[in-house]
Amino acid sequence: xxxxxxxxxxxxxxxxxxxxxxxxxxxxxxxxxxxxxxxxxxxxxxxxxxxxxxxxxxxxxxxxxxxxxxxxxxxxxxxxxxxxxxxxxxxxxxxxxxxxxxxxxxxxxxxx
Amino acid sequence: xxxxxxxxxxxxxxxxxxxxxxxxxxxxxxxxxxxxxxxxxxxxxxxxxxxxxxxxxxxxxxxxxxxxxxxxxxxxxxxxxxxxxxxxxxxxxxxxxxxxxxxxxxxxxxxxxxx
Numbered sequence: 001x002x003x004x005x006x007x008x009x010x011x012x013x014x015x016x017x018x019x020x021x022x023x024x025x026x027x028x029x030x031x032x033x034x035x036x037x038x039x040x041x042x043x044x045x046x047x048x049x050x051x052x053x054x055x056x057x058x059x060x061x062x063x064x065x066x067x068x069x070x071x072x073x074x075x076x077x078x079x080x081x082x083x084x085x086x087x088x089x090x091x092x093x094x095x096x097x098x099x100x101x102x103x104x105x106x107x108x109x110x111x112x
Numbered sequence: 113x114x115x116x117x118x119x120x121x122x123x124x125x126x127x128x129x130x131x132x133x134x135x136x137x138x139x140x141x142x143x144x145x146x147x148x149x150x151x152x153x154x155x156x157x158x159x160x161x162x163x164x165x166x167x168x169x170x171x172x173x174x175x176x177x178x179x180x181x182x183x184x185x186x187x188x189x190x191x192x193x194x195x196x197x198x199x200x201x202x203x204x205x206x207x208x209x210x211x212x213x214x215x216x217x218x219x220x221x222x223x224x225x226x227x
Contacts, residue, residue: 004154034215041220042220042221043116043203043205043218043219043220043221044155044203044216044218045218046215046216046217049215089155091155094157097160097168097170098143098145098160098167098168098214099145099157099160099168099170099171100147100155100157100216101154101157102154102155102156103154104153104154
């Protein structure tokens, strides 16, 4: 079945470093991948969308890549700040319908 | 502009009782989605409205779940009778555009605990 996997281990990095989070998908070919941020007690907040024909997308300190050969998306936060600490979720379309399938998310902690 | 609002934020009920969750989407958003996250599992799709019509309800677990969207505005999700496995966080999301540019706006969710 279609599945998205994210590194379940929490990522701890030092302020100012680049955080890199991984999203792998199996058993399907998504038309696009989305990345969301979620803070405790809140709903996911949309960050970036990257389509299958796009290799890279940037928004301020965020960068997302999409490698259809590796079946993987990487999410980078450069010059990380403690305020970037949150859980980051990867999601994609599931075929031709509108529903999203989600990864479990990766918790990021940026230490001052 | 107000975001997606959900009510209540928390609900604790006993098995067999009925609970109704409410979602007010962003004004003008035709698309409304319900998702659920059970502890330790991924967020899972429940259903999708376009205005007042159910576009896709393939994720609804069973017939104990009933979703409505009267007049294409707010939506309710009723669970009757609730079972222990219904516990989780129920998220509502809305969007204006369909297609590959679709960006979902989520509410803060309703934490449902069935005891």
